[in-house]
Amino acid sequence: MIDRTHPLPVVRQCHLLNLARSTAYYQPTPVSATALALMRRIDELHLHYPFAGARMLRDLLRQEGHTIGRRQVATLMRRMGIEALYRKPHLSRRHPAHTIYPYLLRDLTISRPNHVWAADITYIPMRRGFVYLFAVLDWASRRVLAWRLSNTLTTDFCLEAVREAITQYGCPEVFNTDQGCQFTSQEFTGLLKDHGIQISMDGKGCWRDNVFVERLWKSIKYEEVYLHAYETIGAAQQGLAHYLMFYNQTRPHQALDGQTPDQVYSDNLTTQRTAA
Template structure:
């Protein structure tokens, strides 16, 4: 609190010194108004910053640089990891506290998700199911779907084949892309499981 008061006093005094002569106010008058002793003010001006405050200032500069270099995407965990790469010994909690003091936080960017699109199907393909979703025997109707799953390493895609008679998943394949080959692989696995040609 006292340090903040002295900082405010010092800035105020510097502003006053910059005023034209006829508008200047004495330093003693300002110190009196702010209830700060003259000796205390001069002692504060001569005081050398502590090692802790110097380290804090250096760390904050590094945090700001890493934050800007990441296009404001990094939060405390990633900034802490970056600092540790350069030999800084600092906790994630400390980095988080400094970021709060500096008024910065990670910007969440919605990740790009590749999705399937309508294809230009051949005229040879016909709708033979006709919305009859309750077949009377196993392996009469299969359906397939692809969904994406978020992991810490990025998105993976789950392709599955279901028998509509039992509503049971008979095969599935995990992949990192939406290539048609993964769908073919999933169908081939289903054919092997059910011994269907």
């Protein structure tokens, strides 16, 4: 997909393909077919039982006939970037450069577009590997504003998507994420601060604090990803682009009274401009 012999610079090719620059230079480590199958099943179980840790997932997999230990499950979970979602005691001191910001959405009425944006990263399985998907979601309308794929859990592909969303749609008042290292980094929080955006972060392990992004992941995986076995990153890119266009423009949402995210987003912005 990236042609190093083409006169167009690699950075520009990545931008046109909505790929993180790190993806073009990353040398993948081979993953066995058995490990990939286990990772896909762990991902499915994690969607159903987000509270399940390595021990519970090990036992669930053993019930299905898999021979696997807790340490192997934990290793695969780390590789996928997932963990059990439940409140845990504060056992370690965070890096002093990574400030954790308070959760600002509790009891906050969010009824208009660009009031609150939320973002997260999820694991996307392919036939012979996997990638990570980052998406920016408008909380009130559920509209996906920008997204990127990467085969590394770096910060750069997150920054690229946020910059694109801000360029196309302006700035939200509040930006909510979990406490992942990509989002607590100085690069990420600095970008938000530079645009005067308030930073909100979920409580550690509290998936309900970012519930609409979690619902987006479930829709993407059960309505698109698990129905296809992407052969390449390019195929994943095309499949997700097609699905997210459907999600924004065509798919009715029960929580939006049967409207689409595009309808709610654009109608509310029109109302705000008229009122102004």
